[in-house]
Amino acid sequence: MARLETLARIIRSKNATPFYLTLDLFFESKDSYTRVKNSKALNKEIISTLYKVPLNFVKDIFFIDSVLAVKIVMLKRTPSGDPGFLDIYGMQQNIPLLGVEIP
Amino acid sequence: MELRVLGTFLNHGYVWPEDNFVEALKTRKPDFIAGQGTNTDPGPGYLGRGINIIPKMFVKKVRRQLIVNAKKAGVPFCISVGTSGCDEVLYKSELEIIDEVAREANIKVKLAIISGEINKDYLRGHLASGVKIPRLIDHPRLSENLTLDDVNSATRVVAQMGHEPIMKALDHNVDGVITGRAMDTALFMAEPSRRGFDKALVAHMAKVMECGAIATTLKNPKDPPTNGSMDGIFGVLHDDHFLVSPINPKQKCTIASVLSHSFYERADPFVERMPGGALNIADAIYEQVDEQTVKVSNSKWIEEDYTIKLEGVKSIGFRSISLMGIRNQSTIRVVDKLVERVRSRLNDQFEPLQEGKDYNLYFHVYGKNAILGPIEPLTNTDPHEVALLAEAVATSQELATALMVNARVLFTNQQFEGRITTAGNESIPWSPSEPALGEVHIFNIMHRMPIKDPCEPFKMDIIEFPR
Numbered sequence: 001m002a003r004l005e006t007l008a009r010i011i012r013s014k015n016a017t018p019f020y021l022t023l024d025l026f027f028e029s030k031d032s033y034t035r036v037k038n039s040k041a042l043n044k045e046i047i048s049t050l051y052k053v054p055l056n057f058v059k060d061i062f063f064i065d066s067v068l069a070v071k072i073v074m075l076k077r078t079p080s081g082d083p084g085f086l087d088i089y090g091m092q093q094n095i096p097l098l099g100v101e102i103p
Numbered sequence: 104m105e106l107r108v109l110g111t112f113l114n115h116g117y118v119w120p121e122d123n124f125v126e127a128l129k130t131r132k133p134d135f136i137a138g139q140g141t142n143t144d145p146g147p148g149y150l151g152r153g154i155n156i157i158p159k160m161f162v163k164k165v166r167r168q169l170i171v172n173a174k175k176a177g178v179p180f181c182i183s184v185g186t187s188g189c190d191e192v193l194y195k196s197e198l199e200i201i202d203e204v205a206r207e208a209n210i211k212v213k214l215a216i217i218s219g220e221i222n223k224d225y226l227r228g229h230l231a232s233g234v235k236i237p238r239l240i241d242h243p244r245l246s247e248n249l250t251l252d253d254v255n256s257a258t259r260v261v262a263q264m265g266h267e268p269i270m271k272a273l274d275h276n277v278d279g280v281i282t283g284r285a286m287d288t289a290l291f292m293a294e295p296s297r298r299g300f301d302k303a304l305v306a307h308m309a310k311v312m313e314c315g316a317i318a319t320t321l322k323n324p325k326d327p328p329t330n331g332s333m334d335g336i337f338g339v340l341h342d343d344h345f346l347v348s349p350i351n352p353k354q355k356c357t358i359a360s361v362l363s364h365s366f367y368e369r370a371d372p373f374v375e376r377m378p379g380g381a382l383n384i385a386d387a388i389y390e391q392v393d394e395q396t397v398k399v400s401n402s403k404w405i406e407e408d409y410t411i412k413l414e415g416v417k418s419i420g421f422r423s424i425s426l427m428g429i430r431n432q433s434t435i436r437v438v439d440k441l442v443e444r445v446r447s448r449l450n451d452q453f454e455p456l457q458e459g460k461d462y463n464l465y466f467h468v469y470g471k472n473a474i475l476g477p478i479e480p481l482t483n484t485d486p487h488e489v490a491l492l493a494e495a496v497a498t499s500q501e502l503a504t505a506l507m508v509n510a511r512v513l514f515t516n517q518q519f520e521g522r523i524t525t526a527g528n529e530s531i532p533w534s535p536s537e538p539a540l541g542e543v544h545i546f547n548i549m550h551r552m553p554i555k556d557p558c559e560p561f562k563m564d565i566i567e568f569p570r
Contacts, residue, residue: 014367014368015144015368016368016369016370017143017239017240017370017549018143018146018147018546018549019240019242019244019245019546019549020240020370022366022368022369022370024363024366024367026363050478050480051478052477052478059370060370060371062371062372062373064366064372066362067358067359067362067363069363069366069372071366071372073370073371075240075241075242076242079242079244079545079546080143080146080147080546081146081147081148081416081544081545081546082244082545083419083422083463083465083494083496083543083545084463084465084476085476086467086473086474086492087474088144088145088146089144089145092474092475093475093478095475095478095479095480096475096478096480099480
């Protein structure tokens with residue numbers, strides 16, 4: 001097992017409109033990318049659990065082989081600017097992903 | 104056919120290197136300049152209050168850089184301005200700034216000014232005629248179809264214009280076009296569309312260039328860290344491909360840098376929906392042609408019904424805050440309990456007003472979980488210092504401040520087992536200590552409105568400066 005943060009070079013989060021959060025992962029080595037992709041450890045269920053959103057909030061998980069990247073798209077629990085949530089741009093929301101264990 | 108496009112750094116109001124821009128104007132001979140200055144990234148507050156995120160003195164500085172240099176070189180420009188792109192910024196501060204710039208530089212400029220704000224009566228008219236305006240995003244916080252109540256309660260509504268109103272403006276032989284809210288890509292698509300280039304390539308080049316040098320990367324990764332991504336970008340459009348390269352000599356475009364940018368802030372990495380159709384880049388071909396330049400071809404365009412994205416916000420009250428610093432371990436250990444006691448005592452004190460109806464209270468502990476809240480994976484840490492940020496959003500500013508003053512006093516003086524700080528539980532950073540932060544807005548409209556004439560909702564004026 002390896003933590004996801006030891007396999008990906010970039011793990012970033014950002015709003016896409018005030019209502020979506022997107023997580024982008026970029027890998028340096030094809031081996032790490034393929035290991036993560038084939039493990040199926042990044043799936044809608046785990047994202048829903050980690051981010052405490054209903055399963056139907058997790059819209060898509062794209063594996064983009066051509067650039068060794070993964071893109072995760074979900075509806076935000078709290079839209080940008082609604083009181084109670086202090087990350088207007090969504091730029092610090094990558095943290096729950098870092099510790100995902102990849103077989 | 105060939106068309107040369109200079110993309111300026113995004114947002115048009117932050118620091119950007121004028122030298123590279125002037126050099127690119129001189130040596131690379133662009134046919135036009137484009138750059139974005141509107142977005143929803145900074146949240147609903149700017150549309151709600153009708154203000155620009157960038158202060159006027161700074162907008163003037165970058166506007167001077169653009170307008171004076173572009174006029175001197177005889178190159179037309181298309182930019183969007185104002186953060187939210189509302190009329191309040193466009194017609195008040197922006198026109199004043201351009202007037203001052205033209206006067207001080209002793210130049211004459213003829214500009215097309217296009218509003219991006221949507222009149223609420225225009226929306227009511229559409230709703231009354233039975234047009235369905237579905238939500239853009241399937242989020243439960245938005246009405247499935249736009250309602251009259253959404254429109255009535257909105258403080259302001261803007262729409263992202265497509266490239267058509269800008270094309271029409273360019274027909275007036277202007278030195279430049281300044282728009283309110285617009286699709287970033289529309290600014291880059293207007294001129295090439297006028298000249299009849301392939302729509303898919305026009306849209307794809309616009310998408311790569313819309314954020315300036317974000318689609319580039321450092322040429323030598325060993326160079327010291329720079330803000331090289333805060334700079335311009337250059338595109339050359341041909342009949343069956345386009346070329347893209349940076350204008351900063353220390354940057355380069357690579358296949359990866361161009362491709363990664365197409366994922367950024369997007370809900371779909373392959374399909375970009377625009378007002379009259381969708382750009383599909385799934386089969387696009389990327390080639391590195393020299394150290395700095397990437398060639399792109401084989402983009403696809405799928406025609407769709409013409410719709411524009413509406414964005415609106417409504418007011419939900421007024422915010423005051425209190426920031427309290429805590430350094431004592433004995434206090435940090437029980438901070439969550441203290442906060443809950445503060446909340447319940449406040450609720451008692453402010454009766455018959457009710458939390459949830461007349462006001463809402465939020466407490467965030469920086470150092471523990473203020474940023475991630477319930478999804479913070481680390482729960483057993485023992486920080487040596489935390490900041491407690493208390494927020495009230497209430498029906499009046501006075502009530503919000505009264506809540507915060509009382510929250511702070513209740514926190515200061517709370518007794519608990521093991522308390523050694525009997526003079527007070529926190530450090531108070533400022534005097535006065537409970538800043539009033541003004542009106543609070545939230546997004547309530549993010550819908551897709553079908554329209555027949557892409558120019559219809561967007562008012563245009565031709566103005567010569569100085570006025």
